Amino acid sequence: MSVNHYKSFGSRVFDALNIALLVALALVTVLPLLYVLAGSFATESEIATRPFFLWPEKFVTDTYEYIFGTGAFVRALITTICVTAVGTAVQVMLTLTMAYPLAKRYLPGRALVLNLVIFTLVFSGGMVPTYLVVRDLGLLDSYWALILPLAINPFYLIIVKSFFQELPQALEEAARIDGCSEMGVFLKIVLPLSKPIIATFSLFYAVGIWNDYVSPLLYIDDSSKWTLQVLVRQLTSADAENALAQLDSVFFPAEGLKFAVIVIATLPILFFYPFLQKYFAKGVLIGSVKE
Numbered sequence: 001m002s003v004n005h006y007k008s009f010g011s012r013v014f015d016a017l018n019i020a021l022l023v024a025l026a027l028v029t030v031l032p033l034l035y036v037l038a039g040s041f042a043t044e045s046e047i048a049t050r051p052f053f054l055w056p057e058k059f060v061t062d063t064y065e066y067i068f069g070t071g072a073f074v075r076a077l078i079t080t081i082c083v084t085a086v087g088t089a090v091q092v093m094l095t096l097t098m099a100y101p102l103a104k105r106y107l108p109g110r111a112l113v114l115n116l117v118i119f120t121l122v123f124s125g126g127m128v129p130t131y132l133v134v135r136d137l138g139l140l141d142s143y144w145a146l147i148l149p150l151a152i153n154p155f156y157l158i159i160v161k162s163f164f165q166e167l168p169q170a171l172e173e174a175a176r177i178d179g180c181s182e183m184g185v186f187l188k189i190v191l192p193l194s195k196p197i198i199a200t201f202s203l204f205y206a207v208g209i210w211n212d213y214v215s216p217l218l219y220i221d222d223s224s225k226w227t228l229q230v231l232v233r234q235l236t237s238a239d240a241e242n243a244l245a246q247l248d249s250v251f252f253p254a255e256g257l258k259f260a261v262i263v264i265a266t267l268p269i270l271f272f273y274p275f276l277q278k279y280f281a282k283g284v285l286i287g288s289v290k291e
Contacts, residue, residue, distance in 0.1 A: 033266075039259035040064070047255045063256040067264065072223075073231065077264065079143075080210060080228040087147040087209040092202050094151050095160055096194070100186055102157075103164035117154045127218070134219055145219035146212065146227070153208075156201050163197050164190065207269055232261050 007015075034054050039047055040063060042056035067073045101107050102114060125133075130149055139145040167190065175185045191198070213229035220226065226234075235258055 036259045036262050040256060040263045042256065042259075044256055047259075063260040066257070067260055072226075073228075073261070073264075075224065076226050076228045076231045079225065081268075083143055083146055083227060084206050084209045086143075088202055088206045090147055091151050091153070091205045091209075092198065095153070095157050095201065095205075096191070096198070098152060099157050099160040100164055100190060102161045117157060120154045131218060140219055141221055141225065142219075143225070146209070146215045149215070150208070150212075153205070156204065160194075160197060160201065163194065167193055203272065206272070210265075210269055228261070228265050232265050235261055 031054070035052060038054050038056050041059050041061065042050075042053070043058055043060055046053075046057055102110055102117075104110070134140060134145050134149060139148065171189055171193075172185050175189050180188065211229060213227070213233045216225075216227045216230045217233075220230075
């Protein structure tokens, strides 16, 4: 007999209520996304007359044709992709190379550095001091201003450090006995065992850079260097028409344009989740024990 046969009536009611609650939460999350997706393919008149729909009466691609035919949108999309790729690589590299030595308890000054990292979790310099630092470094109106100020997330750093501490020391000691240098141990032993956490935090860093619109607003004055998220913010604001006028556009498809840029800004990140999801639940030592 199945296990469900032995469940009490109260247990079945509890399961049903849980399922109903989770389905309701899923609908609350998914329905707005479906509405935005449907609105991006709908006509302007349909968007104006129908307050909510999940399937447009007439599919049109005028808004997407306009977006990809406008140099400002294509430029912003390419800029965002490049900044995200380079920024993720820089942030992951710096996090890994700082977390690895901090995972060694024999490192001189390790406690002091860790305390300084933990201090930044509680206290922050704030927006104005950060802006002054970026300005004095000559990074204003530079893409590096979107990468370097947030190059290492202290919370992620501590998690990665704890991960490195859980790796079996016997593997590293065996590599050193075989003549492997410290850098060789890091590259050939530690990093291959760290694929799950590298993939996880690469995604976290990439999402943070991709969705960031505050940094470009603060540090980028040239509209030709705007990222996609800045365009989304400008076009969904009350002054959207003036924002688009800055980009030398004449035609303004109003609501459909807002829906389309939101879809374009959201889909790339959603696309990568299924490929990296398997690493989230992966064990720390999968592969190392078998090999």
